[in-house]
Amino acid sequence: xxQQELIPHLFRTEFxxxxxxxxxxxxxAHIEIAEDIASDTFLLAVETWSFKGxxxxxxxxxxxxxxxxxxxxxxxxxxxxxxxxxxxxQTASEIQETEIDLSERNTTDSQLQMLFALCHPSISTEAQIxxxxxxxxxxxxxxxxxxxxxxKETINKRLFRAKEKLRIEKVQIGFPGDAEIDxxxxxxxxxxxxxxxxxxxxxxxxxxxxxDLCSEAMRLTHLLIExxxxxxxxxxxxxxxxxxxxxxxxxxxxxxxxxxxxEDQDEALWDNELIAKGGYFLHQAAQGxxxxxxxxxxxxxxxxxxxxxxxxxxxxxxxxxxQLLITEYSPxxxxxxxxxxxxxxxxxxxxxxxxxxxxxxxxxxxxLLGELYRDIDNEKSKSHxxxxxxxxxxxxxxxxxxxxxxASK
Amino acid sequence: xxxxxxxxxxxDGSKLASPEQMQIWMKQTMDWIGGIAAQNKFVAxxxxxxxxxxxVRPNNVVTNxxxxxxxxxxxxxxxxxxxxxxxxxxxxxxxxxxxxxxxSMEVRKIAKGDGLH
Numbered sequence: 001x002x003q004q005e006l007i008p009h010l011f012r013t014e015f016x017x018x019x020x021x022x023x024x025x026x027x028x029a030h031i032e033i034a035e036d037i038a039s040d041t042f043l044l045a046v047e048t049w050s051f052k053g054x055x056x057x058x059x060x061x062x063x064x065x066x067x068x069x070x071x072x073x074x075x076x077x078x079x080x081x082x083x084x085x086x087x088x089x090q091t092a093s094e095i096q097e098t099e100i101d102l103s104e105r106n107t108t109d110s111q112l113q114m115l116f117a118l119c120h121p122s123i124s125t126e127a128q129i130x131x132x133x134x135x136x137x138x139x140x141x142x143x144x145x146x147x148x149x150x151x152k153e154t155i156n157k158r159l160f161r162a163k164e165k166l167r168i169e170k171v172q173i174g175f176p177g178d179a180e181i182d183x184x185x186x187x188x189x190x191x192x193x194x195x196x197x198x199x200x201x202x203x204x205x206x207x208x209x210x211x212d213l214c215s216e217a218m219r220l221t222h223l224l225i226e227x228x229x230x231x232x233x234x235x236x237x238x239x240x241x242x243x244x245x246x247x248x249x250x251x252x253x254x255x256x257x258x259x260x261x262x263e264d265q266d267e268a269l270w271d272n273e274l275i276a277k278g279g280y281f282l283h284q285a286a287q288g289x290x291x292x293x294x295x296x297x298x299x300x301x302x303x304x305x306x307x308x309x310x311x312x313x314x315x316x317x318x319x320x321x322x323q324l325l326i327t328e329y330s331p332x333x334x335x336x337x338x339x340x341x342x343x344x345x346x347x348x349x350x351x352x353x354x355x356x357x358x359x360x361x362x363x364x365x366x367x368l369l370g371e372l373y374r375d376i377d378n379e380k381s382k383s384h385x386x387x388x389x390x391x392x393x394x395x396x397x398x399x400x401x402x403x404x405x406x407a408s409k
Numbered sequence: 410x411x412x413x414x415x416x417x418x419x420x421d422g423s424k425l426a427s428p429e430q431m432q433i434w435m436k437q438t439m440d441w442i443g444g445i446a447a448q449n450k451f452v453a454x455x456x457x458x459x460x461x462x463x464x465v466r467p468n469n470v471v472t473n474x475x476x477x478x479x480x481x482x483x484x485x486x487x488x489x490x491x492x493x494x495x496x497x498x499x500x501x502x503x504x505x506x507x508x509x510x511x512x513s514m515e516v517r518k519i520a521k522g523d524g525l526h
Contacts, residue, residue, distance in 0.1 A: 319436070322443030326451060334447035341440075356448055 007049070010058060011042055015138035017107040018066045023135070024110045025070065025100055028117060029167045031135070033073065041066045063102045070100055110173070111136055112223050112230070117173045119187045120166065127162035128191045129198060130155060137216040147198055147213060175229065185230060189238050189294070192221050196242050200249075211249065218242050225281075237285035237294035243278030244301035247271040259396050267307055275305050296324040300336075314343035331359050335368050347372050363391035367401060374408065382408045412452060412519040413497035416486045417504060419512035421459040437505035445489055445500055454487030481513075494518065 015038050023034035041062055055061040118131045126148070133139040133147070145155045176184045199213025221239045224230040251269035252260055260266075282298050300320045303313055321337035334357055342350030351372045359365035366388035373381035382405060389401045422431055445451045459482070464474045475482055484506070491497040494516060501514040 315436075318443070319439060322439045322446065325443055325446035329446060329449040329451075334449070337443060337447050353444055353447070356444070358448075 006054060006058065007042065007046060010045075010062065012138055014059060014062055015039075015042065016111065016136050017102065018062065019135055019138075020110045020114045021100060021102055021107055022066065022070050024113065024173045026074075028171050028173055031163050031166065035135070037066060037069045037073065040069060067100045067102070108223060108226070111220070112227060113173045113175055115188055115191075115220060115223075116176060116184055117166065117171050119184065119191045120169065120171045121187060122169045122171075123162045123165045124158075125191065125194060127158050127165075128187075129195050130159050131162050132191060132195060132220075133213075133216075134159060136220060137212075139212075147210075178229075181229065182232075185224075185232070185234070188224070189221075189234065192217050193238060193294070195220075196245070200245055214242070214246050214249065218246070233285045233288040234290065234292045234294055236281045237292055237298050240278045240281035240285055241294055241298035241301055243274045243281060244298060244305060247274035247278065247305065253396075258399050261400065262304065270305070278302065278305075291323070291327075293324060293327050296320050296327065300324070309343070311344075314340055318344050331357075331362055332364065335359070335362075335364050339368060339371075342372055347376055351376070361391065363388040363393075363397060363401070366391065367404070370404060370408075378408060410490050410492060411494075411497075412488055413491055413494065414486050414488050414517050414519055415497065415501045415504065416515040416517065417484045417506045417512075418481050418515060419484045419506045419509055420482070422484075423459070434505055441503050441505060442487060444503065445487070450490045450500070452488040452490055454485065456485040457483055459484070488519065 018038040018041060019034050022037055023031050026034055044065055045058075045062060049055070049058075114136060115132065118135065119128050123131075130144055130148070133144050134141070139147075141152050141155050141159075145152045148155065175181065196214055196217035199210045199217065218239065221235065221242060224235045225239060247270050248265065250271070251265040251267070252262075254260055278298070279302065282302060285295055285298065300317055303317050303320070306313055318337065318340040321333055321340055324333050325337060335354075338350050338354045338357065341353055351369070354365075354369055354372060357365060366384045370381045370384035370388060373384060375381075385401055385405045385408060389398060389405065392398045392401055422434060426434070442451060442454065462474060464472050466472070489497060489500050491500065497516050497518075501516050504514050506512045507514060
């Protein structure tokens, strides 16, 4: 690999490991120092390697530089603290022994522990995702801003406040106790789910970035599966859901970033390997007796990998959406349920149910009504599509709706 | 927004109908609840199986049942959110239990825990 490619690649894979392990070592209060040391290490790599060429083992080079920088920092801090406080608690020789463990096992464990720390209930969900992207996925502030469709300052402020909060709360980087792990696991899964959705539904036109977000979410979820304590049915269900969704990644947008609706997708572009993987993990998720929303959503996603319009398919999807709504209401689930209802019981009944939803600030609501009224009352259908167009915010959504208006009689 | 409990009173379906028919009723009931949940008006609910039912009376008298007034046995309930009793009645009207002659739905407001109701 050429240096121009190698450094960004290593940055993607190693920055997070170095930051996480150092942060674990130094404590969450020093999260910024950990980031700085990791950044400095890469800066030095760029400078040195363009001069002397790429070392034989670039990863080992990075680790040893990062370790030295960390040791220097710790030593400096201790000397400073000793002089100021003049209370020697640790001798110099002990400090030298501080071993920073960048072994595979420790980096994996540290990343998982960091995930639990970052998903601390004291910080907002947006900040949890932002910090996870920065610390655990090695994303730059620019990229995070791009993913959230906002600017760098906003992200910087958000991350700064979140780090402060972690410091004040004295959050430990470690696995919560068995009793607490289930409770915290839910937050962790919610963050991973949002991280994935951020990539899947992001308006950002940067396809590579969006796919990266999804694969990072999947990587972290898989880390949870690899660990016995967190390899729970609900985690497998979420991973299965991610597999099914990402199997359609290439089919759901064209080269201009326009959304291709499910009915119009080219099945040849669906990734069969990911579909099979989704099936495997859904099976793994079927143990235990708790049916989470991830189980339900994964099952719905599974049925969508079967393109043929059978009665069984839509009846099952309708049943799953009923259960999903009973578990947890969301407007999008309510709309999708009504669509499934139209497939099972016909458009007239679906229109009656749709009009009860009253999601009048939601453009999907009017898009659904437009679809349901098509061939029943084309005037009404068109006027619903027009309302949808008026409410839609993004270019991609507007394009889809405009096409429907153009196609309606 | 108030909460109402919708109480289903009906005969033991398994005594009247085939397992297939039971399954259809079950599906209809889930669709009915799903429709309420889609409006974000569903709070909770459950079926109450007819097996292992007992009635306890004074002096430790325990009987199987309640099967005295067959059509008035409670088979399940759901709790909904509604702006008025009329809206709650509207939800109750959609319950598939009402397909059965003599069955009924009872709509009752849930007391708020404010000590006044």
